[in-house]
Amino acid sequence: MACRVQKRISLRRKLHILRVLTYSNSAKRTSLAKSTVLRLYKLKLALETVKRQYENLLATRRECVRLLNHVKESKDVKIEKVGAGTFMVRVTCEKGGDNLVAILKAFDEMCLDVQQARVSCENGFFLEAIAVAEDQTLDVRDITEVLLKAIGKQSGEKDSQMFDKCCDS
Structure with missing residues (x-):
């Protein structure tokens, strides 16, 4: 019996942590799981956006350096x-x-x-x-x-x- 209580307490603690991390107020496990998946998807999209912006910045930097080297007059x-x-x-x-x-x-x-x-x-x-x-x-x-x-x-x-x-x- 004590084992079931400990499992329930552990599960509630984990669900509470998930609610905090996903900014969800839902008490149901299924809606909490959905909001968790949605949150992970949004984070994945944000990460891909940041990667694209980083690659664009690197390309811009390379282009600027190339133009500066080309324009730089050494004589x-x-x-x-x-x-x-x-x-x-x-x-x-x-x-x-x-x-x-x-x-x-x-x-x-x-x-x-x-x-x-x-x-x-x-x-x-x-x-x-x-x-x-x-x-x-x-x-x-x-x-x-x-x-x-x-x-x-x-x-x-x-x-x-x-x-x-x-x-x-």
């Missing part, structure tokens, strides 16, 4: 005119290749004398230089185009004429 040339025929040149690009040699050759072709320079290859190639032009007619745009060609970047314009304006000998 940059900035030139400021400091004085008459004097320019502050800043070049930033990826490591590798003969960037310094190409830039110095471009300076030589344009008859630019480098008075002071600082070069770094820590997180990529970086050059900062003060250059003085022998020919005072050089423009910032001309120097930018030549340096972009020297470091291998396609400028949006047609090939400009090479500078043969060095000292007339």
Whole structure:
């Protein structure tokens, strides 16, 4: 007899726990079972929705990273005119290749004398230089185009004429 009472108490405790978990007020076992199955189904649907949203977020993240890598411009040339025929040149690009040699050759072709320079290859190639032009007619745009060609970047314009304006000998 005591065994039946213990089983009944145990069953009532389990049913009470199920009522609490399924937010059901039903006292009948069959309706409690139905509400439990319904609750489990709703939880399954919610889990599938969360999984789909997670997969969409991962796909969006991958697309954003791909676009950022595609858009990320690794080559940059900035030139400021400091004085008459004097320019502050800043070049930033990826490591590798003969960037310094190409830039110095471009300076030589344009008859630019480098008075002071600082070069770094820590997180990529970086050059900062003060250059003085022998020919005072050089423009910032001309120097930018030549340096972009020297470091291998396609400028949006047609090939400009090479500078043969060095000292007339």
